[in-house]
Amino acid sequence: xxxxxxxxxxxxxxxxxxxxxxxxxxxxxxxxxxxxxxxxxxxxxxxxxxxxxxxxxxxxxxxxxxxxxxxxxxxxxxxxxxxxxxxxxxxxxxxxxxxxxxxxxxxxxxxxxxxxxxxxxxxxxxxxxxxxxxxxxxxxxxxxxxxxxxxxxxxxxxxxxxxxxxxxxxxxxxxxxxxxxxxxxxxxxxxxxxxxxxxxxxxxxxxxxxxxxxxxxxxxxxxxxxx
Amino acid sequence: xxxxxxxxxxxxxxxxxxxxxxxxxxxxxxxxxxxxxxxxxxxxxxxxxxxxxxxxxxxxxxxxxxxxxxxxxxxxxxxxxxxxxxxxxxxxxxxxxxxxxxxxxxxxxxxxxxxxxxxxxxxxxxxxxxxxxxxxxxxxxxxxxxxxxxxxxxxxxxxxxxxxxxxxxxxxxxxxxxxxxxxxxxxxxxxxxxxxxxxxxxxxxxxxxxxxxxxxxxxxxxxxxxx
DNA sequence: ACCGCGACTGAACATCTGTTTAGTCTGCTG
DNA sequence: CAGCAGACTAAACAGATGTTCAGTCGCGGT
Numbered sequence: 333x334x335x336x337x338x339x340x341x342x343x344x345x346x347x348x349x350x351x352x353x354x355x356x357x358x359x360x361x362x363x364x365x366x367x368x369x370x371x372x373x374x375x376x377x378x379x380x381x382x383x384x385x386x387x388x389x390x391x392x393x394x395x396x397x398x399x400x401x402x403x404x405x406x407x408x409x410x411x412x413x414x415x416x417x418x419x420x421x422x423x424x425x426x427x428x429x430x431x432x433x434x435x436x437x438x439x440x441x442x443x444x445x446x447x448x449x450x451x452x453x454x455x456x457x458x459x460x461x462x463x464x465x466x467x468x469x470x471x472x473x474x475x476x477x478x479x480x481x482x483x484x485x486x487x488x489x490x491x492x493x494x495x496x497x498x499x500x501x502x503x504x505x506x507x508x509x510x511x512x513x514x515x516x517x518x519x520x521x522x523x524x525x526x527x528x529x530x531x532x533x534x535x536x537x538x539x540x541x542x543x544x545x546x547x548x549x550x551x552x553x554x555x556x557x558x559x
Numbered sequence: 560x561x562x563x564x565x566x567x568x569x570x571x572x573x574x575x576x577x578x579x580x581x582x583x584x585x586x587x588x589x590x591x592x593x594x595x596x597x598x599x600x601x602x603x604x605x606x607x608x609x610x611x612x613x614x615x616x617x618x619x620x621x622x623x624x625x626x627x628x629x630x631x632x633x634x635x636x637x638x639x640x641x642x643x644x645x646x647x648x649x650x651x652x653x654x655x656x657x658x659x660x661x662x663x664x665x666x667x668x669x670x671x672x673x674x675x676x677x678x679x680x681x682x683x684x685x686x687x688x689x690x691x692x693x694x695x696x697x698x699x700x701x702x703x704x705x706x707x708x709x710x711x712x713x714x715x716x717x718x719x720x721x722x723x724x725x726x727x728x729x730x731x732x733x734x735x736x737x738x739x740x741x742x743x744x745x746x747x748x749x750x751x752x753x754x755x756x757x758x759x760x761x762x763x764x765x766x767x768x769x770x771x772x773x774x775x776x777x778x779x780x781x782x783x784x785x786x
Numbered sequence: 787a788c789c790g791c792g793a794c795t796g797a798a799c800a801t802c803t804g805t806t807t808a809g810t811c812t813g814c815t816g
Numbered sequence: 817c818a819g820c821a822g823a824c825t826a827a828a829c830a831g832a833t834g835t836t837c838a839g840t841c842g843c844g845g846t
Contacts, residue, residue, distance in 0.1 A: 360587035483714035
C-alpha cells in the first residue's frame with residue numbers, strides 16, 4: 333500500500349499530506365493530528381518543522397504557488413495547437429495541487445493575492461502580445477476583459493467538483509480538457525450571439541446610467557426589450 | 560447600534576447571523592458561540608431551534624438556495640437593457656447571500672448540488688430559447704457551452720474578494736456591475752479573437768487526438784504555432 | 787389560579803484543538 | 817570516545833468546541 337511518497341523526507345511528506353487534506357476538506361476542517369497520521373509522523377513533528385498550523389499553511393501556499401508560477405506559465409496562456417496537446421498530458425501531474433489552488437482563490441490569504449495578481453499579469457501580457465499581433469478585436473475595457481478571460485480559465489478549477497458531477501466525468505481529465513477546448517475557443521472567437529441586440533441594449537443602458545443628467549431617463553421608447 | 564434585524568424572531572436572527580458568519584469565514588471557522596453572540600442569544604438556543612451545527616448549516620443552505628431560486632431567475636438570465644437596470648439596484652439587497660452562495664459552490668453539499676443543477680438548467684433554458692429565436696451562433700457542443708456561460712456568471716461571485724481587490728472597487732456594487740456589463744456582452748457577442756487561427760488550431764488538435772489511429776500524428780507541418 | 791409548553795438561559799460535560807514539554811534515538815564532529 | 821545537534825515521539829496542557837442538562841421565564845388555554 334506504500335506509495336511513491338515513501339522516498340520523501342518527513343518534512344516533504346507532511347507538506348504533501350497537508351496540501352492534500354487542505355484541498356479536500358479546507359484548512360479549518362483538518363486537524364494537525366490528521367495530517368500527521370497521513371504523513372506517518374507525530375503531530376509534534378509538524379510543529380518542529382513548520383512552527384505552527386498557520387505557518388504550515390503558508391508553507392503549503394508558497395509551495396503550490398511556486399509550483400504553478402515557476403514552470404507553468406504556459407498552462408495559463410492562450411492555447412495553441414501544440415500547447416493544447418502538451419497540456420492534456422500534463423494536467424494529471426498537477427492534480428493534487430489544482431484543488432488546493434481552487435480553494436486558495438476563494439480565500440484572501442497573502443499567497444492567494446500574489447497568485448491571483450500573477451495570473452492576471454500573465455493573462456494581460458498574453459492578451460497584449462496578441463493585440464500587438466493584430467489577433468484581437470477591439471474592446472471597450474481591455475483591463476476588465478483581461479479579468480473576464482482569466483476568470484474563464486479559473487472557474488473550472490474552483491467548480492471542479494460541480495462541473496465534474498454535471499458532466500459525468502472530471503473536466504480536468506484529458507478527456508474533459510479535450511471536450512472543453514473547442515467550445516471555449518468557439519466562445520472566444522465568435523461569441524455566442526449572432527445578433528448585436530443584447531450588446532446594443534447594454535450600451536444604451538450603460539450610457540443612460542453613467543450620464544443620467546444629460547439624458548434624463550423619462551419613459552422614452554428605447555428600452556423596449558425583446559423577449 | 561441596533562439594526563433592522565431587531566424585529567426578526569430569534570430563529571431568523573440566528574439564521575441571518577449564521578449566513579453572515581459562514582459566508583465571511585467559512586463553516587468550520589465559525590463557532591456556535593460566535594453565531595449566538597452575533598444573534599444576541601445563547602448557544603443552547605441554536606441547538607434548541609436547529610438541532611445541531613450541521614442542521615443549522617443545511618437550514619442556511621436551504622434558505623439561501625430558496626431565496627435565489629424562488630424569485631431570482633432573472634438575475635441568472637441573459638441581460639437585456641431593462642433587466643440590467645433592474646439588477647443594478649437589486650444586487651445590494653442580496654449582498655449577504657451572494658458571498659454565502661459563492662462559498663457553497665466550492666463545496667459539494669446536497670444543497671450546493673441542487674443549486675448548481677438549477678443554475679445550469681435555467682442557463683440552458685435561456686440559451687435554448689435564444690437559439691429558437693435565432694439569436695445564437697452555431698456551436699459544436701451546446702451543453703458544454705451552457706456550462707461555460709454559467710461559469711462566466713458564477714466566477715465573479717466566487718472570486719469577489721480577489722476581483723474587488725484588483726479592480727479597486729467591488730465588482731458587485733452598482734458601479735462594478737456597470738463596468739462588467741459591457742465587456743461581458745462584447746465577449747459574448749464578438750469573442751475576443753479577430754482571427755480563427757486559435758480555433759482552427761484547436762480543431763486540428765482535437766481531431767488528431769480523438770482519432771489518432773486514422774491520422775497517425777507524425778511530424779506534419781500543421782502544428783507550427785506562432786509564439 | 788393553575789397547568790403546560792415552548793422560548794430561552796448558564797453551567798457543566800466530554801471531546802477535540804493547537805501547542806508545549808521533556809525526553810529518546812541517531813548520526814556526525816571534535 | 818564524548819558530546820552535540822537535529823529528527824522525532826508520547827504525554828501532558830490549556831483552551832475552545834459542540835452538545836447536554838436542569839431549570840427559569842412568560843404566556844395562552846381551561
